[in-house]
Amino acid sequence: MQLMSSHNSSSSTSEGQVKTVARQFSQAASRYNQIAEIQQVIAQHALKKLRFCASGKLLDIGCGTGRHTAELVAKGISAVGVDIAPGMIDYARTQYPHIHFFVADACTLPFADGSFSQVFSSMALQWSHSPTQALAEIYRVLQPAGRAVLAIMVDGSFAELDDARARCGLPITTNPQLSQGCWITAAKTAGFTQVHSRQQAFTDHFDHILPLLRSIKSVGAGALTHKVNGNKSLSRQDLAALNGNYHRISFKDEEVLPLTYQVLQLRLEK
Template sequence: MPETHSAHTDAETLIRALDAAENTPAAVTLRARSYDLLRLSTGRTVVDVGCGTGRAVAELAGHGVRAIGVDLDPVMLNAARDRFPDLDLRAADAADLPLDDGEAHGYRADKVYHVLPDPSEALAEARRVLAPGGRIVLLGQDWDTMVIDSDQADLTRRIVHARADTIRHPRVARAYRNLLSDAGFREVELEVHTMVLTGTSTLPLLSGHAAAARNTSAISEEEAEAWISEQARRAAAGRLLVAIPFFMAAANR
């Protein structure tokens, strides 16, 4: 019972953090840009891979497309189904999508490819389900190049890189253009957008980075506490700054 309660609490905490991140003006703008790059047409089928709690699927459906959300995490899918009971949401792996060959006209994956076992397999599957001329859009952050203002530059570098090292493919976003070309997609476009965070709501993100670095022994408990204390003081004084590069790539099938 305690373990079940803890898992439930952790899931709720994660979903709240995702909600807060997705509601920021920068995140709203990025999602809107990804929809533009899909070149949506009414009635066409678009699959959102790694749909999480379903926000993007609902927004895509609001554009008049046949939106399908796919995710492998039952907790996220349950949350999505609770929020959007009318959406088409399916449990599936990115490398084994529940769509026929050429069924989709658009494919979108937002902050997903860094956790996949094999991004090239997922792209091969994307190419299978996309109809000729269909559009693919990939969006994700570069975990190794987060910019955090701090008086402790060396410690900050160690924290950022230690957190990146806990990610399966922390630098996959910077490789989107080459991955799409290698997978046979055409007319690949690449954009880089910088998300700037300055508010106190960013502190849980920074605390998570410090905790990851501490858990991998990249920094000590004392260093983690000192760094988080500095960031909390910066936030209270209106001097906190985090900048995260996001790569957005689009291409034709």
């Protein structure tokens, strides 16, 4: 596996957004495994679609704390991990010193062409500033007949929260996500010969709006990549109204508040 020097992002705005996301996830590194329960469920679902063979090398993009990279290595797969968050990579290196981890952006992977037989990524590529560039990079680093298994958060995620906020007259503060179609188009543009896709909902549940909001912020996903007019901390009155609306307008007799992640599962072959 040959490392290359990475090049700059396409614009200063994109660089700033990536740095914001990286900083938030770095701050969450030490506690991420304990609080990212739904992310773990999504990742395990995607991992089942990988080919478990000892030959070849696998790249884990958005490896976070490295636990999935380590899980693959324990099964005999030669794997390396990359993440945009230096704090995540520092944590991964400490926990798994026998595995190679690198700070890198999916849009500027520091590897030579054809370095990997497989690429895996779960709940990370939605932070890329360009889906076309990210999938082109995955295509580039894959060997001929190489395979990518990707789980990507797409539009429609957190719809319950957005609806409740809108009905309370509060600004929508969740990050806008791309559609399934955008990612499929990007995969085909990158040159993948086979593109298999499926969108699936994964839902977490909470007994109150506060732990629900904290679940988003505490894993680093609260980093905003767009400006929100009137974005400020919620008052007690805001929280009470939001909690009440969440229960009443969407879920009626439900005792818990659902938070749904819409996830695109892509299986790509070069």
